Amino acid sequence: MALSELTKKQVDRILTKYCSERLPVYLHDQVRLGFKFRGNSVTLYEKRPGFGKPEIWVEIVVAQFRFNPGTKKWVLYYPDRNSKWHEYEMIEPSRNFETLLKEVHEDPTCIFWG
16 A cells, blocks of 8 residues: 555655755755655665766665554664665654654764765
8 A cells, every 4th residue: 555645745845855955056966865655665865976977877775764554653764785674773663754854864873874
C-alpha cells in the first residue's frame, strides 16, 4: 500500500524546502539534493558529478524514511557502503516526519552525511 496523497504532499513539501535550503546556491553545480517516493518509503539522496565524467551525475543515497501504516509511524534507515538499508536505532519511530528529518540533518553519529 502506497502513502496517501495527503501524506505524500506533506512530505514532498517538507523535503522540497529542506533540499533547497540545505546547500548554498553557489554549490549547486557541485552537489544537489533530491528525494524519491516508492510505496511507503521516501529516499533522500545527493547527486554529484561523476569522477572522470563530470557530465554524468551520480546519485548517492543518504537516508530512507519508511511509513508503517499499522503504527502510523515513520522509521528511519541508513545505507551501508553497499547501499543496503539498516534501521537507525538512535531515534524511535515517530508519527512526526520532521523529527526524523531533523536527526538526519544534525547527524549526531555521522552516519548520514559522513
